[in-house]
Amino acid sequence: MRRNSNRLSRSQDGSRNHVNLTAIDDLFNRFKEAAEEKIEAEGMQALFEALDVDPLDITSLVFAWKLRAKTPFEFSRSEFVDGCVNLGADSLEKLKAVLPSLKESLNNDDDFRSFYMFAFDYNKPIEQRSLPIEVARQLFPLILGGRFAHIDLWIEFLEGKKHAISRDTYSLLLDFARNIDYDLKNFDEENGAWPVLLDEFVDFAKPRIAQDKDRMDE
């Protein structure tokens, strides 16, 4: 698979020695559920508030990615501690300071792919193989906004769909967003091996794009 988990910790290795593990533990205890060794939805909301992060913003997802969280809206102790160690942050202030740089790391194509695929696993129900369409509709604008020229059309196109997005389709959508021209002219249905959903999207989008272009020309 394309996800390269080693890459996650690459840049943070050097800072490992300088963090105070007890402080991180205290931080975790502050937000965790009383009965369980986890930060759950409520604690997470409090954490993001303390960090001045909108829980619906991409930053929260990036943070979860850095923590290598496995379950949506849940950080286990080990995930949190390891994540904070990797980020080199043992207090809320340090974490706050680190967050902008995390977002920047998405500019690296490989890191972004890793993040992109993480978003798939993180958001899909554990027992399913694919991403439910309702979730997908909310997720795509969040992570592909600014990276996919036709994101609005894509969301509009998904409105009419009922089937879940498979991992294969999801993954190839990123290639599609990166490699296909704005006017979709270099999309090769016959030999491109694109998933059928993308074929259908091109059928849907081409006339719309042509229309827009005509309007622009006028």
Next chain:
Amino acid sequence: MWDTKRDEAAPTAKRRKLNADSDVGAKPSTSGAGTSLKTLPPVEVGSVPRDSDISIDIERENTESSLLQYLAELVRLFMYLEEKDKFFDTHRRLFAKRLMSHHDEHLETSFISMIKEQMGQFYTQRLSGMLQDKLASNTMQKAFQKYLVERRVECRKRKEEVLVPFTDGILDEDTIPPADSILERGGLEGMADRLLGTSLARATLPTHSSADTGAIVPSDANPAIGFSMLLNVANSHTEKGRAEQRERNVKSIDENILKFEEALGIDFNAHVLNALHWPSVEVAKLRLPPLLLACQELFSDFYMRDKETRKLSWIHALSVVNLVGTFSGMGYTFVVSTFQACILLLFNDSDRIRVVDARKMLNLSLEQLCHHIKPLLVSRKCRVLRLERRPANETTETFATVNRPNEKSKMNSTNIYPIPNSGRLSFAPQVMQCQAVSDDSGRPATDVLAPKSSEANTYHEGGPERTADGDRAQSTEARSIAIGPDANQGDGNESESFVNTTHPAPPGATAPAQVQQAKEGTASASEINTGSVEPRGESAKEGESDSPKNTQTERSQADARFMQEGDILHINLGFKSRLHRVVVPASIPKVASANTTTSKKHVVVDRSTRVDAVLVKIMKTKKELTHAALNNLVVEALAPTFLPDPRLIKKRLERLIEQEYVERDKDDPRLYRYAS
């Protein structure tokens, strides 16, 4: 790698070639191609109706050689079709129909071998399976008859233990007990009597067509004799004593035996169709009357012996029942579907039944009931039932008193009941759903009327599917005898002259009503599109006892609303027919339309599975393939059957990827790898 390149260029060219071929094949007649084709209608790719045209044409042609020629043409055209699977699915249904009605074994075998020669086993497996089922059914029926004989003997023994046999057979009269006595005893018991009576009659008739039964059953062991003894017992008693003794005896007889005793008197046959081969048919949850149910159980018992795993479901839609009914002292054999038989049998217990009650008793939806009952209410030649709308201020009593007294003087009773073996009754539920489809044809026919009904057979040789044709034949026949060629003259004159010549003239007052009714009948018949619309004859005959009120009922019946839950159904006491054997059309069109939808679904599912199979097969052998190469190989493998849509291939491939049978190369998404 070279073959990849070649493959990349190939698909479009190949497809073009196939298209061109199919075009040639598709319009043989428009291009005037060849004399051999001139009589064949044009066949379009995947065209369903054309296919049926061909087979109808074929069926009309009677000489075998020309039939074979047609079949050869059919097979040849078949080869050019792009979407063979669609065409084939339809054809399989027609093939099933052919087998169900009448078939020429030799012809079908040669047809199958022709297809096999040209197209390979894929198409012929199911066809030959169907044919074998059909051929095997003869053996099975013989075995079943044998089994029945055993059961009959057993049944007779049990009876003899209980009843003192009387030997003074009184066979001449009263094989059907008078109406009063039937009413008195009512229900099952009465029916048993009638059945026994008729089975006796059957035994005495030389005309009954059960050649196979005859061959198996030694004459002295003829089951009917057992029954005749019983019957004689009954007949030689006074009404009162008879009832008493019967009651006493019946109680003492093993219930199980009693249950089947009546059923054993019915000539019942079933075709078992293997669900693997036969096209699927919708199975309705019809609640059968106990008698017919017993017949079914008899067969199920027989079929399930030692084979617990078998599963039978009965296909009532393909079954035929012959019922005998007496109207105005005349007995008629009605050839009806199981649904219609069940509806009619309800009237043995009560004269008037609310639609909603009938519906509940039969476990049918209003729509289904309407569908099956329509011919009985509307069709000219078989209007056995009448529908009475339930207007707010019209009492049903008045209606009853208007009709009843007249009728009673004329006839003993109106009773409809299945009658054991003589000519033609086939009461044939079919089982299809799981392992078997069975087609039971019990063939009771009339006692007194049996010879006549077998004469009538000549028109209606066909099975259930052919009723429409048979019906037409019947109506034509009726016209030429009764009306003559002037069938298109004014309704009024015609019906009057008809009535005057053939039947006692109706009371003058009712004449206008008749005319009205005849017209009315025309309207309703054309509405249901029976094809054989003759605004004459029967409706006038029926009209004899009709009051103008009744006519109004009829008129509203012609409305699209047709029938409502609160309406009342009753027997049309004035029913008359020129033919003793009345074939009631089983309204088929609806079923047919349902079939095409299901058949389309079938094809879609079938195709998906085939694409899956081919994909896995190819990936397994090649291990690694580019998208284009894989596509080509799949198209090539499937071309003999159909040209798969590239998107269908992709979709199935995506499924395989999702299920981790196949994976994409990490760096090149256009390269697939088989994940072992």
